[in-house]
Amino acid sequence: MFRNQYDTDVTTFSPQGRLHQIEYAQEAVKQGSAVVGVRNKNYAVLATLKRTTSDLASTQKKLFKIDDHVGMAIAGLTADARLLSKYMRTECLNYKYVYECAMPLSRLVLRVADKHQIATQRVSKRPFGVGLLIIGYDQQGPHLYETSPSGEYWEYQAMSIGARAQSARTYLEKVFETLNSCSLDQLCRHAILALRETVAALKDIDLSTKNCALAIVGEDLDFTIYEDEDVLPYLDVIETGSSQPMDGQSST
């Protein structure tokens, strides 16, 4: 491929000052199936596309609950994500044990991003090959964060990562300014529609109760995963193709 002598080690800079191993790890994120995250003033929502290796196998795990107020969707290596989710769960539990309150999202994400960074500076480690979309609700309201194998992290109004995430981002960039005034229902619909953009170009795939899962967290709602038949009510949007609920009513 693009092989060069500077790309086999995270501890070696290329003459241009780049770290190819980090960039390759970021490619692993793009190989994972797509996930979408959106938020309004009171809720944050994740929508994910689950792959399966065979009809006899279960689908890949894309959503992880971290604590009552935090959860995440992953794109990339599932095993790396499980390791990180265990770390995040422990952090949340420790925080609750010491301070008797839920861990603020900003601090949790900072810690997990710092963990990513450490894996980019040592010979004995490799970068994590996974991107996370983390949603949660704390004293400052709902949050949506993305972390990258490089150790960078950002907070967004709406974001998508994974395979063909660019088409989802194109959709989201059109609507993200309206999200704050959306109802929860509309928010979920936007998430589903954005996710659908990532499979729109594929002939033999469409979103269904089998391959789509949703997660919501908000002011009066602990992090909850909706999959299988529970996700059905949210999929009707695919028929109508509109962010408005089918019955035409939108509660804001």
Added chain:
Amino acid sequence: MFYSLSTLLIPKILESHTEIKLYILHSHFLFYTHTHTHIYIYIYMASIGTGYDLSATTFSPDGRVFQVEYAQKAADSSGLTLGMCCKDGVVLAVEKVLLSKMLLKESGRRVHLIDQHAILAVAGMGPDGRQLATRARQECEQYRNIFRMPMPAHLLAERIAGYVHVHSLYWHVRPFGCTILIGTWDGKQGPALYMIDPSGTFYRYYGCAAGKGKQGAKTGLEKLDFHQLSCEDALFELAKLINAAHDESKDKPYEMEMIWIKRDLGKASLVPPNLIETVRQRAEQLAREEEMAD
């Protein structure tokens, strides 16, 4: 091979770019001449691929540590980062490039609070910079625990520079891909500004620049009188320099981040967003007027 090639090139460079003389004298700084890409590529050719540039623990035959120099390249890959040491405090500013319009304000911050009296800004790889910020906080905390007073700037800079430096000594870690600016104010010593590069070298400055376009910014900084400059005035000067470094037609949109520690506030804080917005608009307005005048 390196010398013979560069010696061959010198007359050619002098011919077209007389201002480059300085870099020829310090030949290992040649990478910084971004504008003369075709030239530095020739000089690279002399040493890359020879196997002397794969580890920070390897010297090249002419006495250079290439991995550290490459890390310095990484440190100059992000937006412009500036520091000004004024008569009543220190201000640091960063041009933070925005990768998406869906990002929230203050997301991926590059300026950090270190202690009540200390601030830090990062040029280059943000995550590496965060690691150094964490380290700086620990140093300040330990100093406070022992001496019950804020850590003096020169000690803080020395400790962090030492930490950066040891990352250029071992094969099992890589150097930090960032240059950091540290600003402090304390009652006894007043304001102080330090810059630490990936080799662990550090100096104290009145004004300093790192990141993309630092050459131009340095020229601008040298025109200021830092003995007279107040923090309030520095905001506008910083905004002007960042605005000048940014090519609106070519570069991605950016957010201006500023952090300061000044006498009348008593402790470090991020500069309020409305203040930054005001000076940014003034700087952009001024640039437009100057363009019109031309």
Added chain:
Amino acid sequence: MQLVVDPVRHTTSPLVTGGSVIGIKCSDGVVIAADTLASYGSLARFQNFSRLLKVTDSCLLGGGGEISDFQEIQRLLENLTTQDFCFNDEHKKSPRSLHQYLGRVLYAQRSRLNPFWNSLIVGGYVQSQSFLGMVDLYGTTFESEVLASGFGVLLGLPLLRKAYRPDLTVQEGIKIVEEVYRVLFYRDARSINRIQVATATVDGVTISEPYSLETKWDFKGFVNPRSTYDESTW
């Protein structure tokens, strides 16, 4: 060869100590008070030592027991608030969080058989809610409307419980703790009639300058102790 190693010994008794701390929850805030004495055994060694601490803009701490341990706890809390300051993310520790944190710290220390020899009272006022909690040297945490430590448990709590009403104001609370300290000064030999009163209200946290309580010593039993001893041990 000596096979028997002496057991490790930590502090088994406090040296420089502070006396009672009193706390009372009010409808519009909390009041915490302490006298300003740090005793060295039975010697009234430091007579102007502040045992009250402003931790955040909404949270107070009062400490009794070993003074050096209290100073160590003060250092831990300063580190904690500086860390919060550096995050710059608007997440400040609530009084409840600090209470829990101190509970964990004191429990961890006692589990190493090296306790912080203190009783701590945490008070705060956040989002129109008063908080008052206590931590002892075992790491036990509990909350109550009225709290006291040291001799205050024996002499102060009955008075506090009698005077407590859910609709107490901070001003009334201050009067009550002053009365409690007067009683404590008459009977507790490790006390002084110089106190500080701290309040946490919607306006934030204030700690008063130390001031002296008026005392009366013309009570018959004080003037001529023998006459009361004839009637009872008190």
